[in-house]
Amino acid sequence: MDLGLKGKVAIVAAASKGLGKACAIALAKEGVNVVICSRNQAELLEAAREIGSTTGVEVLAIPTDVTKPDDVVKLVEQAVARFGRIDILVNNAGGPPAGTFETLGDEDWAKALELNLLSTVRLTRAVLPHLKKQGSGRIINITSYAVKQPIAELILSNAARAGVTGLAKSLSNEFGKYNITVNNVLPGLHTTARIDYLHQSRAKSQNRTFEEIRVEETKQIPLGRLGDPADFGSIVAFLASEPAGYITGQSLVIDGGAYKGLM
Numbered sequence: 001m002d003l004g005l006k007g008k009v010a011i012v013a014a015a016s017k018g019l020g021k022a023c024a025i026a027l028a029k030e031g032v033n034v035v036i037c038s039r040n041q042a043e044l045l046e047a048a049r050e051i052g053s054t055t056g057v058e059v060l061a062i063p064t065d066v067t068k069p070d071d072v073v074k075l076v077e078q079a080v081a082r083f084g085r086i087d088i089l090v091n092n093a094g095g096p097p098a099g100t101f102e103t104l105g106d107e108d109w110a111k112a113l114e115l116n117l118l119s120t121v122r123l124t125r126a127v128l129p130h131l132k133k134q135g136s137g138r139i140i141n142i143t144s145y146a147v148k149q150p151i152a153e154l155i156l157s158n159a160a161r162a163g164v165t166g167l168a169k170s171l172s173n174e175f176g177k178y179n180i181t182v183n184n185v186l187p188g189l190h191t192t193a194r195i196d197y198l199h200q201s202r203a204k205s206q207n208r209t210f211e212e213i214r215v216e217e218t219k220q221i222p223l224g225r226l227g228d229p230a231d232f233g234s235i236v237a238f239l240a241s242e243p244a245g246y247i248t249g250q251s252l253v254i255d256g257g258a259y260k261g262l263m
């Protein structure tokens with residue numbers, strides 16, 4: 001299927017590794033010029049080099065902390081200065097720390113909301129004028145299957161992602177008239193540094209081994225394996241595409257069937 005993405009421009013946030021990088025690769029394979037960001041400059045430049053050399057598209061790497069409002073504005077300015085347009089925004093950031101309600105304080109809550117909710121607000125605010133001007137656009141937020149089924153010991157993520165879900169539905173209502181779609185993609189368990197961290201953390205809190213936790217969690221997935229980040233990236237590329245132009249305001253779980261509910 002021709003996704004109609006050749007020559008488009010995407011900003012993919014938090015994309016030096018993991019799911020963000022997989023999204024950038026999937027878009028680049030479709031001929032999209034990608035602007036990627038993250039904080040660690042060396043890892044970011046290496047990711048940009050790898051994506052550019054394997055796909056042949058131009059990759060612009062801009063060191064950015066998505067929790068810093070000035071960084072976000074500069075990221076979008078530099079993307080527009082280089083490519084003259086933005087068609088696709090993939091909102092993403094690292095995950096907040098593990099913890100339960102009684103182990104976390106106001107500072108943890110404020111940081112988590114900055115990282116996973118306000119970064120989405122600010123990136124979207126900076127990109128929207130460009131999408132409106134063009135009369136089309138795609139905004140895709142990476143959240144978590146926690147939105148459908150809260151995850152034990154991840155209360156910060158459970159709450160912040162719900163905020164992004166409400167934001168996305170409101171944005172889809174407000175900006176549909178500009179032919180801008182806004183959707184969420186909900187990862188289950190994909191093989192990234194984040195999932196290693198969570199399984200280490202769970203092993204520690206339950207006084208068990210990392211391997212025991214890994215096997216137990218994998219058994220919960222009907223497809224019998226953790227997700228490859230590439231499984232995730234290809235769906236994001238589809239949601240960014242022309243054929244997906246009538247999908248908006250939705251939350252799509254990509255989890256090998258791990259979520260147990262019906263809807």
Ligand SMILES: NC(=O)c1ccc[n+]([C@@H]2O[C@H](COP(=O)([O-])OP(=O)(O)OC[C@H]3O[C@@H](n4cnc5c(N)ncnc54)[C@H](OP(=O)(O)O)[C@@H]3O)[C@@H](O)[C@H]2O)c1
Nearest residue numbers: 014016017018019038039040066094095144189190192194
């Ligand atoms: N992997 C999964 O299966 C899964 C499941 C549910 C939810 N999620 C969520 O999906 C998102 C991506 O997860 P992942 O597994 O890809 O994580 P990851 O492998 O840990 O990668 C996180 C990426 O985000 C960047 N980053 C972190 N904080 C940032 C900041 N403040 N500003 C800019 N970039 C930042 C990191 O680079 P720097 O550290 O250099 O900035 C890195 O490139 C996270 O929010 C995670 O909680 C993932």
